[in-house]
Amino acid sequence: MQSVKMVVTGPFNAGKTEFIRAVSEIDVVSTERRISSQAERVKDSTTVAMDFGRISIDDELVLYLFGTPGQKRFDFMWEILSEGMLGFVVIVDSTRPETFREARSILETFHAYAPTPYVVAANKQDREDAWDLEDLRIALRLNPHVKIVNCTATRKESVKNVLLELLYSILAEMDLIAL
């Protein structure tokens, strides 16, 4: 049985766990703990090691989705999680501009660990106070070739679309390498 993996990363409370839950065929192996820091008490619990989801592709291939811990103090996990990944998804909460700088930093860090294709998933686009995709692109200083995809992490179809866009990017990069 061959296995491949993709990493789902992004700032604290961006929606990484929900994203994986939306498509995983197993209950996500989540390592959530109650939040102790008052400053980060936007939600009750957070991922401290990683989330772990699985999609069986066929009898011989399994895709694993790893969600990184969102809090900065667990960033020593990132390098380990990034090893051997096909590509990665950076999830950004479109309604929280205070996290954009961190999202940019995470994106750069992961790309430095493994220069694989990635897409940016602009989560919570169904909310009224969400920033426009093009405004987000400028705020995150994304190059024009980087895909930024409309996303609602609680909706399976939306998550599928993000994963497909990442896979198309991986295919496109393979074509480029072949050239």
Place this chain on the structure above:
Amino acid sequence: MALKGNLRDFTLAQLLNLINLAHKTGTLVVESPNESVWVFFRGGKLAYAQTGHEDGSLINILHRTNRLTTAQYRGIRARINGMSDKELGLLLINANYFTQQEILTSLQSYFIDTVRRLFTLINSPFHFESDLFPPEDKITVRVNLENIILESSRQMREREQLYDEIPSLEMALKFADRPNTNIHTLTLSSAEWRVVNLINPKNTIRQIALASNLNDLDIRRIAYGLIQAGLVELTKPEDSPNLSLLRGRPGLPMTTTQKSERVSLINRIIKRIRSL
């Protein structure tokens, strides 16, 4: 959709850059504890600015920018009962008090100063209203934002560089095995000495900052200085959980697999994801 947030999280330079690149038209409203500031943009260029408590009339701006003496200001003010800024501007030009360019230059200078003052606000909510425009009787200008952005960027560069160099305060510091500097000639400030005394791979930089009563920026500045001097190195804290077991996670052997196999593999995943 909304373009709103807080300058604490999304700096004014970033905001102006966004407005400039997206050629936005509308009004940026910045709320601070003492005042609200409205800055109007047309096609990504600064057109008008108004601070809540200030008299932003043309006559007042000409006085504030030293184009009018106080005596002239009072004299004209007494005669312009109910006159709009545009009417007053025409009157002053026709009476050869000012050229059109002089009036526009004064307005530009005043509006740019208003924007510059915004750079002192670091914790103020903002929102951009695309359907809010300055009063019709006001004179608007067209000022490129690039220079204003550059100026603000210079102020922030040091801060950003420090955050880039030391992105996490959860790292630790250790003394370099072979310092790049002659430690006998090294001169340290008292704050640096306090930090140096606490350097130990078991202490995170944040713990050192707390113990030394330094804020995030100052501890980064000191740590960066010590790293640049070759005296210390960044390292992972010694009590980090041993996560080496996770290193065996599955990965795609991209370097050895043939391209056709890899394309086939990705296509299989695409097919499966579509069918979910």
